[in-house]
Amino acid sequence: MNYFTHRRNSLLRDLKKDNLDALLITQPVNVTYLTGFMGDSSYFVLTAKHAILVSDDRFSQQVREECPDLEVHIRPHNKTTPEAAGEVLTKLGAKAVGVEADHMTMALAEAFKEYAPKSTLAPVRGAVEALRAxxxxxxxxxxxxxxxxxxxxxxxxxxxxxxxxxxxxxxxxxxxxxxxxxxxxxxxxxxxxxxxxxxxxxxxxxxxxxxxxxxxxxxxxxxxxxxxxxxxxxxxxxxxxxxxxxxxxxxxxxxxxxxxxxxxxxxxxxxxxxxxxxxxxxxxxxxxxxxxxxxxxxxxxxxxxxxxxxxxxxxxxxxxxxxxxxxxxxxxxxxxxxxxxxxxxxxxxxxxxxxxxxxxxxxxxxxxxxxxx
Amino acid sequence: MNYFTHRRNSLLRDLKKDNLDALLITQPVNVTYLTGFMGDSSYFVLTAKHAILVSDDRFSQQVREECPDLEVHIRPHNKTTPEAAGEVLTKLGAKAVGVEADHMTMALAEAFKEYAPKSTLAPVRGAVEALRAxxxxxxxxxxxxxxxxxxxxxxxxxxxxxxxxxxxxxxxxxxxxxxxxxxxxxxxxxxxxxxxxxxxxxxxxxxxxxxxxxxxxxxxxxxxxxxxxxxxxxxxxxxxxxxxxxxxxxxxxxxxxxxxxxxxxxxxxxxxxxxxxxxxxxxxxxxxxxxxxxxxxxxxxxxxxxxxxxxxxxxxxxxxxxxxxxxxxxxxxxxxxxxxxxxxxxxxxxxxxxxxxxxxxxxxxxxxxxxxx
The missing domain is CATH 3.90.230.10 (Creatinase/methionine aminopeptidase superfamily)
Known part of the structure; x- marks a missing residue:
């Protein structure tokens, strides 16, 4: 098991403990920590069954090289990364979604009501940061x-x-x-x-x-x-x-x-x-x-x-x-x-x-x- | 009237229009734009009568030099900048406080319920950014x-x-x-x-x-x-x-x-x-x-x-x-x-x-x- 899988599994235990269906990771460094992806402008969605990087086509090749074991959702040009992440969450049927409260802004949290209308965001603090320590x-x-x-x-x-x-x-x-x-x-x-x-x-x-x-x-x-x-x-x-x-x-x-x-x-x-x-x-x-x-x-x-x-x-x-x-x-x-x-x-x-x-x-x-x- | 006063007056018109008692500016570049202060780790509180920079003693001298026309609240060592800003808002009796929704995180918004218990945060989007354009x-x-x-x-x-x-x-x-x-x-x-x-x-x-x-x-x-x-x-x-x-x-x-x-x-x-x-x-x-x-x-x-x-x-x-x-x-x-x-x-x-x-x-x-x- 590689380091990244190990880190994601540690995080999944938190997820289960908190009765969350999914975690949405938006802090760039935390995305890197959990996936190995060194680019930016990308989100990471983690559930018990899926590990999905939401990125754009500038990074298609880089994602394949840096994190071959991940599912990848490349957003279309007419969608933003949050919109695309919302679609991913909806498709997964994720109801309770943990979000990084120290990174997620009020405006973005509000926007997710539209992007992922069936999800409820639950603020999570310091989960990835505690692993990273x-x-x-x-x-x-x-x-x-x-x-x-x-x-x-x-x-x-x-x-x-x-x-x-x-x-x-x-x-x-x-x-x-x-x-x-x-x-x-x-x-x-x-x-x-x-x-x-x-x-x-x-x-x-x-x-x-x-x-x-x-x-x-x-x-x-x-x-x-x-x-x-x-x-x-x-x-x-x-x-x-x-x-x-x-x-x-x-x-x-x-x-x-x-x-x-x-x-x-x-x-x-x-x-x-x-x-x-x-x-x-x-x-x-x-x-x-x-x-x-x-x-x-x-x-x-x-x-x-x-x-x-x-x-x-x-x-x-x-x-x-x-x-x-x-x-x-x-x-x-x-x-x-x-x-x-x-x-x-x-x-x-x-x-x-x-x-x-x-x-x-x-x-x-x-x-x-x-x-x- | 200098550029900074002019910018703050423009913003005050928004404040009045939205029936806000105060604006809390947390985005570092927006703080610089409205005050001329080039340091970081500081917040800015604007009301019809007050323009207050909330900073710490590393910047005491710099604040005096860069924005002599501002009121300054230097936080004590045992308080964080958000805590100190909360105290300033409470002291001003500010009830409806506009905050920068694209910068204020969910966690910080939650913390302000404790730091400024008599204030209600109202998300404001792009107000300073529109001036800056x-x-x-x-x-x-x-x-x-x-x-x-x-x-x-x-x-x-x-x-x-x-x-x-x-x-x-x-x-x-x-x-x-x-x-x-x-x-x-x-x-x-x-x-x-x-x-x-x-x-x-x-x-x-x-x-x-x-x-x-x-x-x-x-x-x-x-x-x-x-x-x-x-x-x-x-x-x-x-x-x-x-x-x-x-x-x-x-x-x-x-x-x-x-x-x-x-x-x-x-x-x-x-x-x-x-x-x-x-x-x-x-x-x-x-x-x-x-x-x-x-x-x-x-x-x-x-x-x-x-x-x-x-x-x-x-x-x-x-x-x-x-x-x-x-x-x-x-x-x-x-x-x-x-x-x-x-x-x-x-x-x-x-x-x-x-x-x-x-x-x-x-x-x-x-x-x-x-x-x-």
Whole structure:
């Protein structure tokens, strides 16, 4: 039984439990997860007896190649995908139809009254997302491959840096190296922050050049075959800078090496906490304790991490108020940070597989502040 | 009165007409359109007396800079944006609240029963989208600037092409040149198709090299300050290729220059049809007639174009079954194509402003098949 069949069978158990005749999957990534189809603009209908992809003729060949075991309904040009899905549901005689309540809009739900007049939509929340949180072996390999791409891209980036490059130049360089390293694209617009701009956890890139700051924060990721990676390194600026220049815009009084070391220790403490059965908020707490004990608690202004897979942010939530519990097979980011307005920030982020007996760090990139490679 | 105030006042007239106490705008691009705020994760609440951005403290400074005339509600860390928006609505005493039915999910609508228990949500469709379809002077300038970036990127791309580059290499090059030309990023993953792969209107890039085909289709766009461009050029492959190699995988029997000329004439015919008051489907029909009369009607397999602005695809729809009518201020793509399986495809796309007395082509890039520049 292949991975996709296994996933659909897991979902079918939910379906039966909830007395649903069919599930209508509309969230594109969830369609991919359940079918292997990598295109878009398509819906997936699952019943006890049928697994039907509703697509259009742009994808006819791709569907045959990517999911040969599925039934396929290619919509005619004069119908929309929702209309075609409605017809499929009607033809199947599906009365109670589970729909993805976190994706189905009010307008679309209303339209289905016309497209599938004999069906009643039942909102379902997080069913596919809960399956997706637990990665199977093929997914762990896919995430590792996306991490390898990101790591190669970073080595290229780091080894070709010029001191006159601006944050915008460097974002372009990271993006380009992710493709050159074999990635399909970046997982999100890379964050590259020079000097005190690192104090903004999501700094948009400016024309500030590398040699205008004494540190460099880079948060980047790659997509490969649908799966994603997400890493962050903070470096001491790789170039010698005259002291008068270095602190032009950076408030003095904080020691980079010391703060980097605290963040590193916080990450290590969090990683050591990772294990099946541990509440996700305890992992956040482990990192937060190190940073708070060092006197920087107020400067760690975001949650510790998040699940990663087909989406950059997915279940579980790894933060203070999370109610999620770690389970074997989850892959999460662990990314503590210290952000000091006017001085800058340090964040270190790696991707970690949750196992029964502990966490396995999937990323291999050194966390050294001098080289990051 | 600035553009944003003007837009909000237009929307307030809808609000009054529909007897709504407030509008809750959740679609990120619509929030940007009505406020000038370029960040994300924020909602906008509009009443006759209040214009309130609901955001979080990552964006405090950005909100002050980008929309100084707005009231701002910064949510506390322990509340989500929907929860905070619910509190704002409750505090305002808003009973009938219009929500964006094409963006509000079933789950979120359900959650608002708790977050804003005294409010009743009324689904509103396309209100902001209808305003956005008619560009004001600032938006036409912004789109032109995004077009200029895309054009500069294409000139860079074209002048640095190497015959051994693969489709994947060329996608990376286009992406990089869009940034180098000053763009914030690409408007969508560029399409680069060599030889017979041009027959797929949305060909994903492969490792097929440029010198493995006699033609090259490039569909790309840039984002600058939120606004987008979308262009396509199809070139005769810029390198001399030995005849034995050229047609390795391309079915012979079709003449590139002739087909390019038909598509060009189809585009010209469509552009000439553009004018305020013309049904959008007539513009599609004008292009389709040229292609059909030349005997290639079955190979023009998609609609002629779409509105463009803050999103790559927005109102109006310019296709066979469109019920939209062109209005002065709309900006649309006009992109006829001929796609012959096994041979390849030709598409030419430009961005056109609708005016009272005709269409104004905003893009300046030559449509020559030999150079495209």
């Amino acid at each position: 637990l990665k199977d072996a093929s997914e762990v390999e896919a995430i590792k491959a996306a991490i390898r791409v990101a790591e190669r891209a970073f080595v290229m980036f780091k080894s070709t840096l010029r001191e006159t490059e601006t944050e915008r130049d460097m974002v372009a360089a990271v993006e380009n190296f992710v493709r050159r390293a074999g990635g399909d694209c970046t997982a999100f617009p890379p964050i590259v922050a020079v000097g005190e701009r690192g104090a903004l956890p999501h700094a948009p890139p400016t024309t500030k050049p590398l040699n205008d700051g004494s540190k460099l924060l880079v948060d980047w990721g790659a997509v490969l075959n649908g799966y994603r990676s997400d890493l962050t390194r903070t470096l001491k600026s790789p170039f010698e800078i005259a002291p008068t220049r270095r602190n032009k815009s950076e408030r003095v009084g904080y020691n980079f090496e010391k703060i980097h070391d605290i963040v590193l220790k916080a990450q290590d403490a969090a990683i050591k906490t990772v294990r099946e059965g541990v509440p996700a908020k305890d992992v956040d707490a482990a990192a937060r304790k190190v940073i708070t004990d060092a006197g920087y608690g107020e400067y760690f202004t975001h949650g510790l991490g998040h699940g990663i897979g087909l989406e950059t942010h997915e279940a579980p939530r790894v933060r203070q108020n999370s109610t999620d519990t770690l389970e074997s097979g989850m892959v999460i980011t662990i990314e503590p940070g210290i952000y000091i307005p006017g001085w800058g920030g340090v964040r270190i982020e790696d991707d970690v597989l949750v196992r029964r007996d502990g966490g396995l760090v999937l990323s291999n990139l050194p966390r050294d502040w001098a080289t990051g490679m | 008619l560009k004001d002077a600032s938006e036409v300038e912004a789109i032109k600037a995004a077009i200029r970036v895309a054009e500069r990127a294409f000139v860079m791309f074209k002048s640095t092409l190497r015959e051994t580059e693969t489709e994947r290499d060329m996608v990376a090059a286009v992406e990089n040149f869009v940034r180098r030309a000053g763009g914030d990023c690409t408007a969508f993953p560029p399409i680069v198709a060599v030889g017979e792969r041009g027959a797929l209107p949305h060909a994903p890039p492969t490792t097929k090299p440029l010198n493995d085909g006699s033609k090259l289709l490039v569909d790309w766009g840039a984002v600058l300050n939120g606004y987008r461009s979308d262009l396509t050029r199809t070139l005769k492959s810029p390198f001399e290729i030995a005849p034995t190699r050229r047609n390795k995988s391309e079915r012979v029997g079709y003449n590139f220059e002739k087909i390019h000329d038909i598509v060009l004439k189809a585009q010209d015919a469509a552009i000439k049809t553009v004018r305020e008051g013309v049904p959008a489907k007539d513009v599609d029909a004008a292009a389709r007639k040229v292609i059909t009369d030349a005997g290639y009607g079955e190979y023009f397999t998609h609609g002629l174009g779409h509105g463009i602005g803050l999103e790559t695809h927005e109102a109006p729809r310019v296709r066979q079954n469109s019920t939209d009518t062109l209005e002065s201020g709309m900006v649309i793509t006009i992109e006829p194509g001929i796609y012959i399986p096994g041979w390849g495809g030709v598409r030419i796309e430009d961005d056109v402003l609708v005016r009272r007395d005709g269409g104004l082509v905003l893009s300046n890039l030559p449509r020559d098949w030999a150079t495209g520049m």
